[in-house]
Amino acid sequence: xxxxxxxxxxxxxxxxxxxxxxxxxxxxxxxxxxxxxxxxxxxxxxxxxxxxxxxxxxxxxxxxxxxxxxxxxxxxxxxxxxxxxxxxxxxxxxxxxxxxxxxxxxxxxxxxxxxxxxxxxxxxxxxxxxxxxxxxxxxxxxxxxxxxxxxxxxxxxxx
Amino acid sequence: xxxxxxxxxxxxxxxxxxxxxxxxxxxxxxxxxxxxxxxxxxxxxxxxxxxxxxxxxxxxxxxxxxxxxxxxxxxxxxxxxxxxxxxxxxxxxxxxxxxxxxxxxxxxxxxxxxxxxxxxxxxxxxxxxxxxxxxxxxxxxxxxxxxxxxxxxxxxxx
Numbered sequence: 530x531x532x533x534x535x536x537x538x539x540x541x542x543x544x545x546x547x548x549x550x551x552x553x554x555x556x557x558x559x560x561x562x563x564x565x566x567x568x569x570x571x572x573x574x575x576x577x578x579x580x581x582x583x584x585x586x587x588x589x590x591x592x593x594x595x596x597x598x599x600x601x602x603x604x605x606x607x608x609x610x611x612x613x614x615x616x617x618x619x620x621x622x623x624x625x626x627x628x629x630x631x632x633x634x635x636x637x638x639x640x641x642x643x644x645x646x647x648x649x650x651x652x653x654x655x656x657x658x659x660x661x662x663x664x665x666x667x668x669x670x671x672x673x674x675x676x677x678x679x680x681x682x683x684x685x686x687x688x
Numbered sequence: 689x690x691x692x693x694x695x696x697x698x699x700x701x702x703x704x705x706x707x708x709x710x711x712x713x714x715x716x717x718x719x720x721x722x723x724x725x726x727x728x729x730x731x732x733x734x735x736x737x738x739x740x741x742x743x744x745x746x747x748x749x750x751x752x753x754x755x756x757x758x759x760x761x762x763x764x765x766x767x768x769x770x771x772x773x774x775x776x777x778x779x780x781x782x783x784x785x786x787x788x789x790x791x792x793x794x795x796x797x798x799x800x801x802x803x804x805x806x807x808x809x810x811x812x813x814x815x816x817x818x819x820x821x822x823x824x825x826x827x828x829x830x831x832x833x834x835x836x837x838x839x840x841x842x843x844x845x846x
Contacts, residue, residue: 608821609802615823643809643818644801651824 548681554598554624555680556586558673561597561621563614566604568631571663580666585673594620599676600653605633606646618653626656626676631663638662691752698735698759702766705737705755709771713739713753716768719778721786725812731760735788737768759788767793785810 537543562572576582576590583589591597594617606614618627629649632638635658637647649655656679659672696704717738725732735757741750757765767790768775779790780799787808790796798805804822807814 608819609800611821612823643814643820646821646824651821 551681551683555677558585558587558599558626558676558680559589559591559597560587560599560601561592561594561617562590562601562603563617564603565606565610566631566633568603568633568663571666571669572601572603572630575666575669580670582670582673585670585677587673594618595622597621598625600625600627601630602627602634602649602653603630605638605640606649606652607644608646609644611646611652614649615652626680627653628657628659628672628676629655630659630669632660633662635660691754693754693756695756695758698731698757698763698765701735701737701755701757702768702771705739705768705771708739708753708755712741712750714744715740715742716772716774716778717752719768719775719782721782721788721810723786723810723812731758731763733759733763733786733788735759735763735765735782763788764791765789766791769793784808787811 562569562576564572574580576588581588587599594600598621600618600621602614618625627649629635633640633645634649637645641647646652657672657676659668661668664672694704717740718736719738720736722734722736723732724734737755737757738752739755740752742748743750759765765788767779769779769790770792776793777799779793780796782788783790783796784798784800785808797803801809802822805820807818
């Protein structure tokens with residue numbers, strides 16, 4: 530094969546299909562905010578114009594889990610609502626990611642009682658934990674960039 | 689606390705509250721309960737009705753009163769839903785959390801907890817570590833996830 534044939538034409542680049550898919554997916558996070566408690570206020574702050582999640586390609590919350598690929602669980606999850614959360618997770622199409630937003634979703638926080646789920650990872654698989662009560666928007670945005678790294682590494686897998 | 693405190697025998701709660709309503713206490717502010725098990729007090733429960741005279745035109749608080757009904761084990765009180773409709777949910781909540789029953793009213797069922805829940809969680813003899821999850825690890829089973837936190841013990845069962 531002559532050397533010229535292996536050089537791609539101008540305006541193109543070679544890559545792996547998985548890397549390209551991961552790159553595309555990490556900048557178009559369609560989030561489903563599952564907001565149950567006070568962390569929702571901080572989520573609004575992070576999502577609105579001042580901190581502007583849209584800079585990271587996550588500016589478009591979908592209010593149907595069937596159109597979303599990132600489940601943001603924001604706020605305390607009680608045992609009563611746990612089956613609802615599980616069902617919403619199951620309705621989301623693959624590939625999908627789950628973010629535990631705030632310490633109540635990570636571990637139950639200080640609600641170690643009869644009514645609260647001790648961490649949503651006992652119900653759904655979690656990709657990213659954002660601690661804080663509530664987390665500051667900077668923490669949320671840092672978490673979002675970490676999620677993007679994870680999507681870049683693993684999200685391009687053809688499943 | 690503003691307002692005076694009155695005490696009433698449990699079987700006379702409806703008459704006392706109807707008299708207070710006729711006196712002008714037109715608003716049931718709160719209906720709640722205290723479990724004095726740890727103080728070894730008898731009778732064990734204290735059901736508290738907080739009432740307010742509310743001036744509907746001026747929007748002013750014209751006085752408050754608190755009625756305490758001491759009730760024992762397996763407590764039963766007469767419902768005051770016919771006096772103040774707001775008592776509907778408050779009685780359901782007190783039944784849900786403390787197991788205090790209310791007679792002469794329909795549809796007494798749990799308000800905050802789910803129907804599958806057994807027991808009354810704010811009773812002092814409800815075990816503090818008892819968990820009754822609807823889904824999730826009951827028998828130590830782990831969620832199907834590589835990110836599942838295997839380090840954290842989850843309190844289950846009794």
